[in-house]
Amino acid sequence: MQPPSAPASNDRGAATPTAGGVLPVDPPEGLPPPEDLIACPGCDALYVAQMPEPTGRAVCERCHRVLIAPRLDAGLRIIALTLAITILVTAAVFFPFLQIEAAGMGNRASIMDVATSFRSGVLVLVSVATIAVIVLVPLMRTLLLLYVLVPLTAGRRPARHARGAFRLAQEMKPWAMTEIFAIGCAVALVKVASLAHLEFGAAFWMFAVLVIIVIANDIYMCSWSIWKSIEDAE
Amino acid sequence: MITAREAGLIACRRCARAWPMGTKVCGRCGSRLMSRDTTSLSRVWAWWVAGVICYIPANLSPMLVTTTLLQRQENTIVGGAVEIAESGDWGVAAIVLIASVVIPIGKFIAIAYLAISVARRSARSPLARYRLYEVVEFIGRWSMIDVFVVAILSALVQLSVVATIRPGPAALTFALSVIFTMLSAQSFDTRMIWDPPRRRDRDDA
Numbered sequence: 305m306q307p308p309s310a311p312a313s314n315d316r317g318a319a320t321p322t323a324g325g326v327l328p329v330d331p332p333e334g335l336p337p338p339e340d341l342i343a344c345p346g347c348d349a350l351y352v353a354q355m356p357e358p359t360g361r362a363v364c365e366r367c368h369r370v371l372i373a374p375r376l377d378a379g380l381r382i383i384a385l386t387l388a389i390t391i392l393v394t395a396a397v398f399f400p401f402l403q404i405e406a407a408g409m410g411n412r413a414s415i416m417d418v419a420t421s422f423r424s425g426v427l428v429l430v431s432v433a434t435i436a437v438i439v440l441v442p443l444m445r446t447l448l449l450l451y452v453l454v455p456l457t458a459g460r461r462p463a464r465h466a467r468g469a470f471r472l473a474q475e476m477k478p479w480a481m482t483e484i485f486a487i488g489c490a491v492a493l494v495k496v497a498s499l500a501h502l503e504f505g506a507a508f509w510m511f512a513v514l515v516i517i518v519i520a521n522d523i524y525m526c527s528w529s530i531w532k533s534i535e536d537a538e
Numbered sequence: 539m540i541t542a543r544e545a546g547l548i549a550c551r552r553c554a555r556a557w558p559m560g561t562k563v564c565g566r567c568g569s570r571l572m573s574r575d576t577t578s579l580s581r582v583w584a585w586w587v588a589g590v591i592c593y594i595p596a597n598l599s600p601m602l603v604t605t606t607l608l609q610r611q612e613n614t615i616v617g618g619a620v621e622i623a624e625s626g627d628w629g630v631a632a633i634v635l636i637a638s639v640v641i642p643i644g645k646f647i648a649i650a651y652l653a654i655s656v657a658r659r660s661a662r663s664p665l666a667r668y669r670l671y672e673v674v675e676f677i678g679r680w681s682m683i684d685v686f687v688v689a690i691l692s693a694l695v696q697l698s699v700v701a702t703i704r705p706g707p708a709a710l711t712f713a714l715s716v717i718f719t720m721l722s723a724q725s726f727d728t729r730m731i732w733d734p735p736r737r738r739d740r741d742d743a
Contacts, residue, residue, distance in 0.1 A: 329540050335547075341556040343542040343549030346668060347732040350542045350549075350556065366539060366732065367668045371554065404694050413693040418686075420693075430710050433717070434689050437682070471552065471567050478675075478720060481682055487633075488686030494630045495622065495687065496695060531553040535566050 326351035326362040326371055342528065344369055355529075373526045379457035385521040386446045386453070392514040393443050399507035402489070404496065414507060415439065437481040442518065445480055448473040452530070455537075462534050470534065474527060486515045541732070548573045551727075575727035582653050585722030590646055592715035597639075600706035601688055607699060612706065615639065615684060638684040638712065641677055645719050648674045652726065661735035668731050675723050681716045685709055 326342060329335065329350045342353035342362075346369040355374060356362050362372040375381070400412040415438065420431050452470045455463050463469070489508065496502055542549040547556040548571050550564040557564065557571060564571055600612035613621065615638045623631035648670055654660075655667060688709045695703040 329545060335545055338547060338556040338558060341542075341547070342554045343547065343556045345549070345551040345554055346728050347664070348541040348543060348549055348729040349732075350540050350545050350547065367665065367728075402690070402694050404697070411694060411696050413690075418689050418693040427705055427707070427710055430685065430689070430705070430713050433713055434686065438686070467566070467568055471569065474552065478679055478724070481679055481686075484680055484682050485686045487680075488683045489690060491630055491633060491683065491687045492690040492694070494627050495618075495691060502694075528554055531555070531566055 326353060326364075328352075328365065342371055344371060353528075353532075372528045374529045375524050375526070378524045378526065378529070379453055381524050382521060383450060383453055383457060385517050385524070386450050388517050389446045389514060389521065390443065390450075392510050392517070393439060393446075396507040396510045396514060397439055399510070400505040401507040401511070402492075403503040403505055405501045405503075412505060414505075415511075437479055438485045441476050442480040442482050445473050445476045448476075449525075452534070456530070456533050460537075462537050466534055470527075470530060477522075480518070482511075482518050483515045486511060541729075543573050549729075551729075572727075574730055574733070578725055578727040578730070579653055579657060581725035582649065582722050585718045585725060586646065586649055586653070589715050589718035589722055592711045592718060593642055593646070596708045596712035596715050599708045599711070601684070601708040601712065602691065603704045603706050604695075604701070605704075606701045615708065615712065634684060634687075637681055641681050642715065642719065645674050645678055645681075645723070649719070649722055649726070652731070656730045659733065659735050664732045668728060671723070671726065671728055671731070678716070678720045678723055681719075682713065685713045685716070 329341065329352060335341075336352055340352055342351050343349070344351070344364040344367060346364060347367040349364055349366045351362075351364075351371070353372070354362070356372055358374060361370050363370055397415050399414060401414050401418065403412040404410060416435075418434070420435070448469045451463055452466045452473070455461065455466070489511075493502055542556050543559075545556075546559050548559050548561055549556050550567060550569055550571055552569040553564060553567040555564055555566045559573065561571055563569070597615055599614070601615050602613045602618060604611045604613070616635070619631045619634040619638075622634065652667060652671055652674075655662060660667075688705045691703045692705045695701055
């Protein structure tokens with residue numbers, strides 16, 4: 305990603321930005337070229353796009369949706385976090401995750417076991433969906449983001465199909481449910497507490513870290529800035 | 539305040555880029571462009587109906603089948619929450635009830651209300667309705683928590699005769715209901731909330 309100090313061109317030099325980075329469009333002055341504009345995806349309000357201060361954000365005046373929210377060195381941070389996610393997901397999938405003991409008998413389960421626990425008949429579909437939303441989608445999403453962001457951060461031309469890759473990553477966002485799964489673990493713990501003794505495995509802690517990183521990653525990512533830098537870099 | 543449509547432009551909902559009216563595909567991110575997604579409401583309702591249809595069996599059939607030395611027990615979603623509450627864990631019972639009963643039903647009502655209000659071009663506060671949509675979209679995924687709990691329990695509690703837990707058919711119908719409702723919410727074009735109401739034209743503050 306480009307350093308946030310690079311301004312989205314606003315050669316009209318009009319009044320100071322009201323919402324920390326976007327200016328409402330003033331039709332009597334004539335419409336700036338479309339590439340200088342930003343239209344709120346939530347309510348269609350039109351603004352002149354300007355990169356806000358490195359820590360500031362541009363918010364839609366009408367629906368209060370965050371339009372632009374760049375962070376300093378966001379590219380590098382996202383890459384670091386994304387690498388961490390990839391490693392953690394892979395590790396957490398195969399190491400035992402939770403252990404249980406009751407009346408001298410024990411069992412341990414990895415995330416892979418959890419995801420494949422629906423075996424009978426049509427319930428296999430639930431297994432497929434579970435694997436998808438807690439392992440495959442988060443992993444693919446991080447790999448796609450790496451693919452898009454590494455060349456941009458290094459100041460190179462975007463990778464081939466970078467646009468498609470980033471679009472796919474954005475479309476996957478609601479379907480990556482790592483943090484929900486983590487809360488599910490906590491609920492499961494309480495449910496079996498009366499039935500058996502239960503312990504966390506190493507993978508559980510990896511998973512806990514993973515959830516924090518996933519959330520941090522989403523905070524750093526400003527999709528408008530990334531689209532802008534893909535466009536500018538080509 | 540002027541909208542992209544009023545300015546003769548068409549906005550990309552994915553990357554927020556503006557294009558001249560008539561452009562078909564966003565040149566920046568490749569999304570299909572529509573000034574207002576006219577098929578949006580039909581898709582919202584189609585997924586909504588599918589979600590409601592799946593939600594009914596999800597509550598009637600068992601979610602968990604627990605077999606211990608002494609007994610075999612089948613729990614529905616609500617039954618399982620009641621049991622947790624009886625064992626004294628009010629907080630967890632509340633989480634389960636909120637995630638799998640309050641949120642899904644609240645979402646059905648909220649999406650239906652939004653779709654109807656847009657179709658009738660209601661003049662009710664667009665900001666409040668847009669907020670409602672954001673809440674629905676943010677919270678929808680969290681209903682999956684119950685499916686994950688069932689998955690974790692079924693994988694973990696496999697202690698031959700002492701105790702085994704197996705998933706029941708409701709795990710599938712409930713997961714489908716959540717997925718369909720998420721798709722319903724995603725199909726909604728929120729820009730229609732902000733279009734001027736039918737009768738009296740009102741300027742937005």
